[in-house]
Amino acid sequence: MLTPLTLFGILIVSCLMSVAILGSLARAAVQGLNRWCAAYALLAAVSSYLLFVGDRPSPVAVAAGGLITFAAAALLVQGTRQFFGIRPVRRDESVALAVVSVALVYVTCVSPDTGLRAALVSATLAYGRIAVGTLVLRHAPRDGALYGYRFVAAAAWLGALVHIARVVAAGLGLAGPITYLQPSPWSVLSLGLAIVTLPCMSIGMTMLAHDRLVRRMEKLATIDELTGALMRSAFMTKANALRSGARTAGAPLSVAILDIDNFKVINDGFGHAVGDRTLTRFASVVSGRLRPCDLFGRIGGEEFGIVFVDTPKCDAEALTNALRLAVEQSPGDGVRCTVSAGVACVAPGDTVEGAMARADVALYMAKAMGRNRVMTAPDVDVRDVGAPNGPAGGPDPFSPRPASGTGDA
Numbered sequence: 001m002l003t004p005l006t007l008f009g010i011l012i013v014s015c016l017m018s019v020a021i022l023g024s025l026a027r028a029a030v031q032g033l034n035r036w037c038a039a040y041a042l043l044a045a046v047s048s049y050l051l052f053v054g055d056r057p058s059p060v061a062v063a064a065g066g067l068i069t070f071a072a073a074a075l076l077v078q079g080t081r082q083f084f085g086i087r088p089v090r091r092d093e094s095v096a097l098a099v100v101s102v103a104l105v106y107v108t109c110v111s112p113d114t115g116l117r118a119a120l121v122s123a124t125l126a127y128g129r130i131a132v133g134t135l136v137l138r139h140a141p142r143d144g145a146l147y148g149y150r151f152v153a154a155a156a157w158l159g160a161l162v163h164i165a166r167v168v169a170a171g172l173g174l175a176g177p178i179t180y181l182q183p184s185p186w187s188v189l190s191l192g193l194a195i196v197t198l199p200c201m202s203i204g205m206t207m208l209a210h211d212r213l214v215r216r217m218e219k220l221a222t223i224d225e226l227t228g229a230l231m232r233s234a235f236m237t238k239a240n241a242l243r244s245g246a247r248t249a250g251a252p253l254s255v256a257i258l259d260i261d262n263f264k265v266i267n268d269g270f271g272h273a274v275g276d277r278t279l280t281r282f283a284s285v286v287s288g289r290l291r292p293c294d295l296f297g298r299i300g301g302e303e304f305g306i307v308f309v310d311t312p313k314c315d316a317e318a319l320t321n322a323l324r325l326a327v328e329q330s331p332g333d334g335v336r337c338t339v340s341a342g343v344a345c346v347a348p349g350d351t352v353e354g355a356m357a358r359a360d361v362a363l364y365m366a367k368a369m370g371r372n373r374v375m376t377a378p379d380v381d382v383r384d385v386g387a388p389n390g391p392a393g394g395p396d397p398f399s400p401r402p403a404s405g406t407g408d409a
Contacts (some may be wrong), residue, residue, distance in 0.1 A: 008051045011195050015044035018202030022209070030209045035079030035088070040202060042072040063108040066121055067101055073128030076201075080132050083208065084139040100124055119167050126163035129156040132201070136208070144215070148207030155200035162193045224298045226276060227283035235297025239307045239352045242295060246309070246346070253346040254316035256306040257359040258286070258323070261338045261371040263302040270335060278337050285330045286323050305356065313345035313376060321374045328372065340366040344377035 018040040025033055046068040053061045074097055078088035104120050107113040133156035140149035222234035230238065239255070246253040260266075260282055267275040279302065286304070287296050295307035306323075308316040320341045328338050342362030346355040358377035366375040 005051070008047055011198070012044050012047045012051070014195060014199045015040045015047065018199060019044065021206055022202060025206070025209050025213075028209065028213055030083070030212050031085065032079035032081070032083030032088070033209060035075045035082060036202070036205055039072045039075035039079065040198070042068055042075065043198065046072070059109045059112065062117075063105045066104045066108070066117070069121065070097060070101055070104075070124055073125055077128050077131045077135070080135045083212075084135065086135075086139070097124075122163040122166035126160045126167065129160035129163065129197075132156040133160070141211075141215070144211070148204055148211055151207065152201055152204030155197045155204055159193055159197040159201075227279055227298055227304075228287065229283050229304060230295070230297035232297065232299050235295065235299070235305060236352065238295055239297075239305075242307055242309055243346060243352050247348075251310045252312040253355075254308040254311050254313050254343060255346065255352065255355045255359050256308065256316060256320045256341050256343045256374075257299065257356060257363045258304045258306065258320070258339050258341040259363055259367070260302040261340055261367075266335055266337070274335060278335060281330060282327055282337060282339070285327050289323055289326055307352070313343060313379070316345070317343045317374055317376050324372065324374055338372035340371045341374045342366060342377060343374060345379060347380045350380065 019037050022033055022037045022040065026037070046065050049061075049068070050057070050065050053065075057065070074093075077093075082088040100120055100123075104117060107116045107120065133153035136149050136152045136156070140146055222231055223229070224231050229235075243253060245251075260278065263275065263278070266278055283296075283298075283304070286306075290296055290306065291309075293309040295305075295309070297305050299305045306320070308319060311319070320343055324339050324341060328336075330337070340363055342359040342365070344355045344359040344362060346352060355377075358380070362375040362377040366373045369375070
């Protein structure tokens with residue numbers, strides 16, 4: 001039979017293992033991880049402390065153990081907030097914790113009341129667990145696996161239920177003083193619950209940290225760090241998905257290829273730092289003016305692509321020209337930045353790659369005609385898609401519509 005002494009030993013070991021597991025991810029710089037580690041370290045310390053002082057601790061020892069436990073509960077809640085990018089410390093919560101701490105010292109050392117002390121400790125721990133479980137579910141990502149988030153919430157709320165039961169029992173006078181080293185039902189239940197739920201919470205928090213790392217790696221693989229635009233592979237994957245949706249709905253789809261004019265001159269004349277800031281400013285201006293449904297990606301170097309959803313070619317040309325004007329008029333480093341662009345529609349039976357190739361040819365036509373303008377590629381018949389010599393027609397394969405205002409960067 002497991003005695004409270006044995007359960008205490010298991011609890012201490014499990015808390016130390018939790019510190020080791022969570023601490024192994026310290027180099028990943030996951031927000032909130034340090035507070036979680038500190039919380040489990042405090043729980044291991046207070047468990048060792050209560051085991052050391054024995055079954056009849058002094059009031060000061062009991063109060064100190066309770067205050068350390070409060071600090072651990074607060075760190076778990078604060079770490080969870082920090083993990084989700086929320087301000088970890090709340091003023092109202094800090095004031096309430098200070099009041100409860102003073103009350104604990106009073107009912108332990110000044111006017112001893114074991115029932116009220118048990119209610120204060122259990123209510124505080126119940127609040128901490130409910131807060132952790134609620135935060136995890138409320139701020140869990142809407143995409144991807146949610147198993148780890150639900151696992152943490154379930155473990156937290158399971159512990160909260162027993163602490164709430166303890167508060168009710170203390171209020172009704174059904175629970176005696178907490179004597180963890182004596183084999184009473186409450187001590188065995190409390191220690192057993194801690195042994196089950198605390199490691200489960202730490203395992204779940206490790207799952208959350210791993211999920212955060214996976215999402216970070218996925219972002220690095222799909223988002224260009226400098227401009228915030230999609231990288232080429234991610235852009236093409238999402239563009240083809242939009243193409244499939246447009247084909248099913250029978251909606252028009254257009255693409256544009258944009259290129260910063262004379263970007264090499266900017267890099268060579270002003271330095272790569274100014275060149276990087278020019279790319280960042282360009283991407284910020286363009287992405288800030290696109291509709292939420294549109295797609296924006298960095299194709300390579302200073303070349304970017306846009307997929308206009310539910311947009312015919314004439315409207316895509318107007319939207320692209322508005323972006324061109326916005327870029328030209330945006331301030332930055334005293335360097336004038338202009339763009340040239342080519343626009344094409346995705347014909348029925350066409351591919352995104354085919355439309356982008358035609359838009360790219362239109363882009364080079366815009367460059368050849370003086371830069372800082374938008375050109376459109378001709379519409380193609382579905383029978384011409386994939387033909388080795390492109391669409392049949394007259395000698396001029398494009399219908400140029402120069403935008404007003406030309407010039408070089």
